[in-house]
Amino acid sequence: MKVTSAAFKDNARAALGDANLQRALHNLRGGFVARRAERVANLPEWDELRDEAIAIKQHTLKRLDWYLDAWEKKVVAAGGHVHWCRNAAEANQAVLAICRTLGAKTVTKGKSMIGEEMGVNDYLEQNGITPVETDLGEYIIQIMHEPPSHIIAPAIHLLKEQIAQSFRETHGTLDPARLLADSRQLCDEARAVLRQKFLTADVGITGANFLIAETGSSIIVTNEGNGDLTQTLPKAHIVLASLEKVVPTLEDAATILRLLARSATGQEFSTYTTISTGPRRASDADGPGEYHVVLLDNGRSAMLGGEFEDMLRCIRCAACLNHCPVYEAVGGKAYGWVYPGPMGAVLTPSLVGLGSAHDLPNASTFCGKCESVCPMKIPLPKMMRHWREREFARHMTPRAARYALAAWGFAATRPALYRPLANLAARALAWLGGSRGRFRALPLAGGWTRTRDLPAPQGATFMSQWQARRGREWRA
């Protein structure tokens, strides 16, 4: 997928002015957020489970080479194939090679964020193979040529009227007079159209929520059943997975699964959790004849052992998106690549480079909600700060901000200079603020005051109040 994260500020401005998008985003709070809170309140062991899940991931990441090797041996023993790929180009070539060997013309696809990272749909299309997204949300954005705006609800930014319009344009052979007024009718139409795709596809591609070292299995979690039809009916099942998806045992996956659905959609458990191991057995009634895992690194091995290693614990539940005031205001497309919201603000610079994504770690109010709801307790604000420090160190911060920060830093590290200056500035600003006590406009700070007032300082500085207070305490 093309990276447009560098245009975050313009994207965000456009998103704020998009009335349809704002209406769609407004639904977030009542849906995912409220349901998650209910589920968490309903499970007394919630926090203990989080700590165990973190320990599982940390244990595995520190031994990732061993667990991947152990997992691969089991995949091969079950008759499957593993394709190790350093980057998206290698992964796309691996997928294409499998499709070519089978003479595949159409491919059905379950939802996969790795597939988005690879841009596998575009690549297959360029090579004469038709990919069909089958998750309802992914199908909608595929036919509307939209990028996903949410990692588990990719079409959340669209209204049903917009979707109905594109169904009419795309499903041209259906009766033009049919009703497409509500989500039920839209679902039924998508069900009928996609059913024929499932039945005729040559290859099915899914993602993976987990890879299991103990058994060589992959696990997908879905609600619609599209992932299962995708992997059961065609000649081959291709799994797209990144390195950090591996966990040691089925029991370890069970622990994390208890966190995943509750954090993501606020369900006790997703409708379908499917464990797939190798191709169909000789005696099986059905199933794919081939099983391949395309295992993608794409920058993850470099994240190990560093400031961003904790990000590899992420299970892609989207709780941090759902609770983020910035995401809620601008939606996912503004972030300009595959991963939006707080997790995207940390992961995107790691995977595509800070140069094209340095605005993302700044798109945060640092309210800390993301970290507090993260089932894996990933310190997202801390990592966004790490990116900001690197941005500053690499001179990517705008010049005015750099000079201002440098000047402030010079003064702030010299208390004898800073305190009288701060006292003077506070008094001057309080006087300039006048009886209103606020500034409607300030020179050099138009970006701030364009949309809100700046409160004028009230009374003495913190330091002088503190000293006065301590003086009183000593006297008392």
Add this chain to the structure above:
Amino acid sequence: MNSREEILGAIRRSLGRGELPADARAECAARLDRHDENLVPERARSLSPRERVELFVKMAEAVNATVARVKSAKDAPGAVADYLAGLNLPPAVVAAPDPALDDLDWSAKPLLEVRQGAVGDNDPAAAVTPCFAAVAETGTLMLLSGGTRPTRNNFLPDTHIVVLRRDQVVAAYEDGFARLRAAGPDMPRTVNFITGPSRTADIEQKIELGVHGPRRLHIVLIDDGAR
């Protein structure tokens, strides 16, 4: 050097070490062999077998599955016929040719069209399948693929009817895994954990049932416990 070696090498470089030392490797291998349980919530583990069945039913119904209880296997075909008739659905089923369903005597319901095997591509019949276990914690069914259990039967039909026996209800996913390991050394191609009928909230977050998988999930619970 190929991509596999490069990736493994990059992982080791980032972790600041070479290959994992022998004792650490042995520790990992032992962890896989032991496959210890982590913390399992009390919700279902603390219950008696009878209470577990009640919790299973409650949790399954909470996610829009329906449950019919019958005293013994001989009542199951009647429960299936009644369910289909009650919803005005075609009186036709495709039953998995699985030994677990052998004690269902379909001849007791002559008006019900019963075929055995895999469901067809655009088959209007309901699928009747056995299951391997059921997890009380979340009202989840556990189904295995196999020679007599086509996986497509769990997903293609509009109506999926699952025959469950009381002694198949376990507390937690971990108990299901333990039974799976006890049943044989090899994983089946597919293990399906199914919790309610297919659903989506992809359009304006409104929940709709039956988008790709079954619109209806009906569980016939045989209460005598025998298999």
